[in-house]
Amino acid sequence: MENLSSAYACLLEVCGPWGTLLLVCTILLFFIQFWYWVGYYGRIPTYRNAARSDARPPVSVALVVHEPDYGFIEEGLPALLEQDYRDFEIVVTDLSGDVEFGEALALVAEHNPKLNVTRMVRDPRFPISDKMALNVAIKAARYDNILLTTVDSRPASRQWIARMARGFADSDIVIGYCGMEGGTPAAGRIIRTDNACRSVRWLSAAMHGKPYRGTLQNIGFTRKLYFDNGGFNYLNMNIGEDDLFIQKLLRSGRASVVVSSNSTVRQRIWGGTAWWYADRCMRSNAFRYYPRRVKTFIAAELWSRALFFACVIAAALLLPPELKLFAAGLFLMRFGLVLFEMRRIARRLSERGILRTVPLYDLCAPAFEAWMACDRKFRRSPGLWR
Numbered sequence: 001m002e003n004l005s006s007a008y009a010c011l012l013e014v015c016g017p018w019g020t021l022l023l024v025c026t027i028l029l030f031f032i033q034f035w036y037w038v039g040y041y042g043r044i045p046t047y048r049n050a051a052r053s054d055a056r057p058p059v060s061v062a063l064v065v066h067e068p069d070y071g072f073i074e075e076g077l078p079a080l081l082e083q084d085y086r087d088f089e090i091v092v093t094d095l096s097g098d099v100e101f102g103e104a105l106a107l108v109a110e111h112n113p114k115l116n117v118t119r120m121v122r123d124p125r126f127p128i129s130d131k132m133a134l135n136v137a138i139k140a141a142r143y144d145n146i147l148l149t150t151v152d153s154r155p156a157s158r159q160w161i162a163r164m165a166r167g168f169a170d171s172d173i174v175i176g177y178c179g180m181e182g183g184t185p186a187a188g189r190i191i192r193t194d195n196a197c198r199s200v201r202w203l204s205a206a207m208h209g210k211p212y213r214g215t216l217q218n219i220g221f222t223r224k225l226y227f228d229n230g231g232f233n234y235l236n237m238n239i240g241e242d243d244l245f246i247q248k249l250l251r252s253g254r255a256s257v258v259v260s261s262n263s264t265v266r267q268r269i270w271g272g273t274a275w276w277y278a279d280r281c282m283r284s285n286a287f288r289y290y291p292r293r294v295k296t297f298i299a300a301e302l303w304s305r306a307l308f309f310a311c312v313i314a315a316a317l318l319l320p321p322e323l324k325l326f327a328a329g330l331f332l333m334r335f336g337l338v339l340f341e342m343r344r345i346a347r348r349l350s351e352r353g354i355l356r357t358v359p360l361y362d363l364c365a366p367a368f369e370a371w372m373a374c375d376r377k378f379r380r381s382p383g384l385w386r
Helices: 002-040 070-081 099-111 130-140 160-169 185-207 223-228 244-249 273-289 292-318 321-348 358-378
Strands: 059-065 088-094 115-119 145-148 153-155 173-175 178-181 219-222 255-257 265-268
Touching: 002 292, 002 321, 059 130, 059 160, 070 088, 070 099, 070 153, 088 099, 088 130, 099 115, 115 130, 145 160, 145 223, 160 173, 160 219, 173 244, 178 185, 185 255, 185 273, 185 292, 185 321, 185 358, 219 223, 219 244, 273 358, 292 321, 292 358, 321 358
Parallel strands: 059 088, 059 145, 088 115, 173 255, 178 265
Antiparallel strands: 145 219, 153 265, 173 219
16 A cells, blocks of 8 residues: 555656546546457457257348339349248338339249239328338238348348348347448448448447347348337337337347348448438437437447547646656557457458558547537438428
8 A cells, every 4th residue: 555655646746636637537548448349349259149940930021112223123132032041031112113113023023932022102292101111011021020121232141031030039139230332442441430330339239138229231020029019100200210119129029139241231332421421410310219328338438439539649748758658558559459359340240341441430430420419410311200
């Protein structure tokens, strides 16, 4: 105790009370970040999926087609219909209103009994939302286990349904991962990094038994659980299918996480960073309705990261040279830790080429999230409400 008190007195003499407080805050924030990346996010690389089982429950895959997309007929449908699984079907709700496209879908359905096509006629007076269309698809499904995906997503392998179906063995909700692909080299890498780093939050929470969301491109639940909870009817918003509704389902159901190279799907990048920002800003409007514990969990990581960077900068300007080096060492240790963990996580998620942009994203993410929060507070996203 005498040695500790003398060291504190020496530190107080060298740095002064404010410098000592700054150094203590820097160390404390470093350990908070250490806990997030090692104790929480570090679960993803070592997480064990649902065990192999002889049970192969029948599965219905539901999705919505908004526009006549012949690329979906030529590439997307074959990737779904050629899945290596015995009892499954693909249920498509066609909202395109295009006669030729509808006939092309019907022709595929005639030659493949695993394809089930339902059509909804658009009426300008009564817009049809994705939730309404998915509700029709789920009602038309033959099987009780439902997987959701989107027309712009592709399974990473022919084992996608088989891997995701394992989750239904002991759970009512199955959560998978969706990566991004395409786009220009620069914008595509930024978008993929942002998508992977945000997915780390909710995947790790689900793996720790505290799920709060999934991704619409790769999520599943039982039809009974869906209708017992009233289906997609949350606040008349055009978002929330993969987070707000899942939070509602979790009150009466259990969730399992399936993450592997074969259970992943890839979503097409439709535009550049402006398109991605607009989409992110609109979907982030659901955040205000999240449970308080989830908002605290996310905000604490972002704020502790931003404050850690601020403390390191202040230490580099105000503290004596030897303590400046100590603060810089903590800064470099944290970056090394982030890169090490993200490398392991990227391998588990089958993400390639994102480590180059992880340091930049790590530095800018707190400011970016704060900017987006201000943007959605003062500007209404088009298409948010119906």
